[in-house]
Amino acid sequence: xxxxxxxxxxxxxxxxxxxxxSCTYDTSESDYYLFWYKQPxxxxxxxxxxxxxxxxxxxxxxxxxxxxxKAAKSFSLKISDSQLGDxxxxxxxxxxxxxxxxxxxxxxxxxxxx
Amino acid sequence: xxxxxxxxxxxxxxxGQEARLRCSPMKGHSHVYWYRQxxxxxxxxxxxxxxxxxxxxxxxxxxxxxxxxxxxxPSILRIQQVVxxxxxxxxxxxxxxxxxxxxxxxxxxxxxxx
Numbered sequence: 087x088x089x090x091x092x093x094x095x096x097x098x099x100x101x102x103x104x105x106x107x108s109c110t111y112d113t114s115e116s117d118y119y120l121f122w123y124k125q126p127x128x129x130x131x132x133x134x135x136x137x138x139x140x141x142x143x144x145x146x147x148x149x150x151x152x153x154x155x156k157a158a159k160s161f162s163l164k165i166s167d168s169q170l171g172d173x174x175x176x177x178x179x180x181x182x183x184x185x186x187x188x189x190x191x192x193x194x195x196x197x198x199x200x
Numbered sequence: 201x202x203x204x205x206x207x208x209x210x211x212x213x214x215x216g217q218e219a220r221l222r223c224s225p226m227k228g229h230s231h232v233y234w235y236r237q238x239x240x241x242x243x244x245x246x247x248x249x250x251x252x253x254x255x256x257x258x259x260x261x262x263x264x265x266x267x268x269x270x271x272x273x274p275s276i277l278r279i280q281q282v283v284x285x286x287x288x289x290x291x292x293x294x295x296x297x298x299x300x301x302x303x304x305x306x307x308x309x310x311x312x313x314x
Contacts, residue, residue: 092242107301119300119302121302123302123305128307129289129307129308129310130305130307130308131243131291131293131303131305132305133302133303133304136301136302138300177242177243179302181299181300181302185256186231186248186250186255186295186298186299187233187245187256187295187299188232188233188299188302188303189245190235190242190243190244190245191242192241192242193242199285
């Protein structure tokens, strides 16, 4: 069965600095999708960024980018120029190629210090 | 274009009562997913439904829990004879037929069993 591991329960970053959140996954599939979701205190889950495994190019969305290392099964999220509004729980998620089901990691709580 | 609508936002039930959680998917989405989030934990998959069909219920407890997504109306997650351990946030998400673009989540229902 596929698993998603986020080994950093909490992280902290200074405003305007850069932070990287780690995520590793275990799968025997070659075709899959990876996601990062943000959950602020409002509890609403917001899609931050997605990556298709067959694409070598790392996805980027404004200040958010990923470092996708397929061989290492690693999918880290980099937040540049951190803002106070980035403070939230961040979840990494995996979707296999043959299913619509997303499997989530346990999350990383990011604090942004002014 | 309304997103995923969940209600109620908060639900308090006494032990032994029934809890009914409702979810209306985003317009154009035909697939619904239910997840449970316990305090300090990630999202655990419960069940995945299409209209009138349960596709994957591998995460549903064997007893007291059921889900449906009728032809007309919202998806319902039903918990019978609730116990304190059922207290959690329950999230509904929806997707198009292919979820490779990720889910759209509702704001969740926080169930408290007293």
